[in-house]
Amino acid sequence: MSKTNHEMDHLKLNELLKNSNIWPTEMGGWQPGVDVSFRGKSLLKDLNHLSWMSLVIYSITGKIPEPKQCELYEGIWVISTSFPDPRLWNNRIATLATNSRSTPVLGISAGIAVSEATIYGHRPLIATIDFLYDVQNKLDQGQNLSDILKALYHSTAPSYSGKGKNRSPAKIPGFGRPITPVDERRKPLLDLAKKCQYHQGKILQLAFDIEQQLKIIAPQLKMNIATLMAALCADQNMSPREFYYFVSLCFSGGILACAIDAETHHEGSFFPMPCNAIRYSGKPRRQWKNM
Amino acid sequence: MTKPEIHSDFWDEDPSPENPFTPSACYCSGYNVYDDLLPNISWVEYLYLMFMKEAPTKQQSTLLNALSVALANPGPRDNSVQAAMSAGAGGSTLASSLIAAIGVGAGNLGGAHEVAIATSCWQKFGTNLLLWQSGFNDFIKQKDGNTSRADVWLPIEHAPGFDPNGTHCAETIIQTLNYLSDISPNNHLAWLREHRTDMEKMTNSPLAMSGVAAAAFVDLGFEPSQAEMLFMLLRLPGAAAHALEQHETGWKDFPFFSDGLQVGVPNS
Structure with a gap:
C-alpha cells in the first residue's frame, strides 16, 4: 500500500481508539443523582414546564416553540395522523399484536416502524x-x-408506489x-x-x-x-x-388506541381468515425429490 | 361484501373439514410441507424454496448453508448484536431484543440495507472492474448531497460492501470469501476473491462481510430485497443467544461507558 494509504489507516485506527472511550455530544446526558442536561439546558430546572410536543420540537431544532407553533404541531398530529382504525396498515400491527396477546409496546413500536411506508406515512x-x-x-x-x-x-x-420490487x-x-x-x-x-x-x-x-x-x-x-x-x-x-x-412518532396516538382496543377484544378475534382466503397462483402440487 | 383474500404464489392451504380456519395441509410452492417436506428438507433448502419458489441445487444449498453459518453470529461487538444485548441487559422483553437487532442491523453500515445496495451494484456492474470504479465514485458524489428525493434512508456514506473504518481485510472475511468462492455454483464470489485488493484500493476500505454476503446472494440468484431480508434473518441467531446471555448476566456486567459521555463537546 502507498504511504498515503498507510497514513489513512493510521488516522482510521486513531479514530477507532479515540471513539472507543468517548462520545462527544451537544445533545445532553444524565448526571446520575444530579441533573439531566438537554441541549445545554437543565431538563429538570429549565425545561420542566414544557409540554411534550415542545420538548419534541426542542430536541429536533434546539429551539423552544412559541405557544401557537406548538398548537399547530400538536394539531397536525391530532388531526392528520391519529386515526384509531385497526384496518390501516400501521395501526393493524398494534391491533394484531395485542389481539394475539403480545405486549402493547411491542405492537406500538412495530406499528411506528411500519409507518415508514411508501403509500402513506413517513416516506x-x-x-x-x-x-x-x-x-x-x-x-x-x-x-x-x-x-x-x-x-x-x-x-x-423508475418505480411505482403501490406495487412492485422497487417501490x-x-x-x-x-x-x-x-x-x-x-x-x-x-x-x-x-x-x-x-x-x-x-x-x-x-x-x-x-x-x-x-x-x-x-x-x-x-x-x-x-x-x-x-x-x-x-x-x-x-x-x-x-x-x-x-x-x-x-x-417520526406522529402516528402513535392512533396506534396506541388500536392496541388498547384489541386487547379488550377476545384473543384471536381480529378478522380471522379461513384457509380458503388464500388465493394461490403458484406451482401445481408436486412431490419433493431428495438431492 | 367482497371476500378478503390473500394473494400468494408460493403458499397454499387446504381447510380441514371440521373447521375452515384450521388447515389440513399446507403447501409451499406445491410441496406438502408437513407430509412431504418435513421429513425430507433441510432448513436452508426450505428457506431457498420459500424465497425462490424452486428447490435449490445441491451446490446452492451448500452455499446458502455456509453463508448462514458465516452470518449467524456477528459477535457481541457488532452493533446489531449489541442492541439485542442491551435489551437483554436491561431485562427487556425477549422480542424487543430481536426487534432491536433487526432495527440496528438494517442499516447502511454493515447492515441489511447496505447488502441490498451492494447486491444492486452486482446487478449493475457485474464482473466489470471499470464499472465498479465509476459506481464507487457515484456513491462518493451521492454522499456529498447529489441525491434525488429525500427519504427515510440517508444516502450510503461509503462504498457498499466495504468497511469505511477498517484498515485491512479481516482474516475472518478472507476465510469466508475463500470458502464460499470454492463451493459457489456461480462466478461473482470467485471474481470478488480475484479482485478484492483492487477494489479495496479503489475504495480505500477493506472488504466487509456485507460485501461477501452480497456476492453470495447474487451467486444464489437472489434479488436485492431478498438479500436484504435474508441478511437480517440469518444474523438473528447470534443476537438471540447473546441477548439471552446478557439477560441472565444482568446490567451490572454490561458496558455502560460511565465516563464516556462528553456533554457540551461538539461532534468533531
Whole structure:
C-alpha cells in the first residue's frame, strides 16, 4: 500500500481508539443523582414546564416553540395522523399484536416502524416536503410551475408506489390518496392553521398553486394531508430531515388506541381468515425429490 | 361484501373439514410441507424454496448453508448484536431484543440495507472492474448531497460492501470469501476473491462481510430485497443467544461507558 494509504489507516485506527472511550455530544446526558442536561439546558430546572410536543420540537431544532407553533404541531398530529382504525396498515400491527396477546409496546413500536411506508406515512411525507422545496427553488430560478409539474408528471418513473420490487413515493408526492381521493382532514387542519395565523405562508400558497395546476395536468391527483402537513412545517423553516424527525412518532396516538382496543377484544378475534382466503397462483402440487 | 383474500404464489392451504380456519395441509410452492417436506428438507433448502419458489441445487444449498453459518453470529461487538444485548441487559422483553437487532442491523453500515445496495451494484456492474470504479465514485458524489428525493434512508456514506473504518481485510472475511468462492455454483464470489485488493484500493476500505454476503446472494440468484431480508434473518441467531446471555448476566456486567459521555463537546 502507498504511504498515503498507510497514513489513512493510521488516522482510521486513531479514530477507532479515540471513539472507543468517548462520545462527544451537544445533545445532553444524565448526571446520575444530579441533573439531566438537554441541549445545554437543565431538563429538570429549565425545561420542566414544557409540554411534550415542545420538548419534541426542542430536541429536533434546539429551539423552544412559541405557544401557537406548538398548537399547530400538536394539531397536525391530532388531526392528520391519529386515526384509531385497526384496518390501516400501521395501526393493524398494534391491533394484531395485542389481539394475539403480545405486549402493547411491542405492537406500538412495530406499528411506528411500519409507518415508514411508501403509500402513506413517513416516506411520502418526507418526499412531499422535499418536493415542495424543490419546486420553490425551481420557481425562484425563474422556471414555470406548469412546466415543472408537467415534466415531473410525464417523467418515466423508475418505480411505482403501490406495487412492485422497487417501490418509492409518487412522482408528485402529496397528491393522490389510496382508498379515497377525498381527504377529510384538509378543512380541520386548514382551520387550525388559520386559527394559529399560519394560513398565509409561502409554501402553503405554493401547495395551493400546485393543486390548481394539477387540475389541468392530472385532475385525479387531489391534494392530500401530507402536502398540508409538509407545507405548514416548511413555512416554519423545518428542513426535510427535521420534518422526518417531527413525524417520526406522529402516528402513535392512533396506534396506541388500536392496541388498547384489541386487547379488550377476545384473543384471536381480529378478522380471522379461513384457509380458503388464500388465493394461490403458484406451482401445481408436486412431490419433493431428495438431492 | 367482497371476500378478503390473500394473494400468494408460493403458499397454499387446504381447510380441514371440521373447521375452515384450521388447515389440513399446507403447501409451499406445491410441496406438502408437513407430509412431504418435513421429513425430507433441510432448513436452508426450505428457506431457498420459500424465497425462490424452486428447490435449490445441491451446490446452492451448500452455499446458502455456509453463508448462514458465516452470518449467524456477528459477535457481541457488532452493533446489531449489541442492541439485542442491551435489551437483554436491561431485562427487556425477549422480542424487543430481536426487534432491536433487526432495527440496528438494517442499516447502511454493515447492515441489511447496505447488502441490498451492494447486491444492486452486482446487478449493475457485474464482473466489470471499470464499472465498479465509476459506481464507487457515484456513491462518493451521492454522499456529498447529489441525491434525488429525500427519504427515510440517508444516502450510503461509503462504498457498499466495504468497511469505511477498517484498515485491512479481516482474516475472518478472507476465510469466508475463500470458502464460499470454492463451493459457489456461480462466478461473482470467485471474481470478488480475484479482485478484492483492487477494489479495496479503489475504495480505500477493506472488504466487509456485507460485501461477501452480497456476492453470495447474487451467486444464489437472489434479488436485492431478498438479500436484504435474508441478511437480517440469518444474523438473528447470534443476537438471540447473546441477548439471552446478557439477560441472565444482568446490567451490572454490561458496558455502560460511565465516563464516556462528553456533554457540551461538539461532534468533531
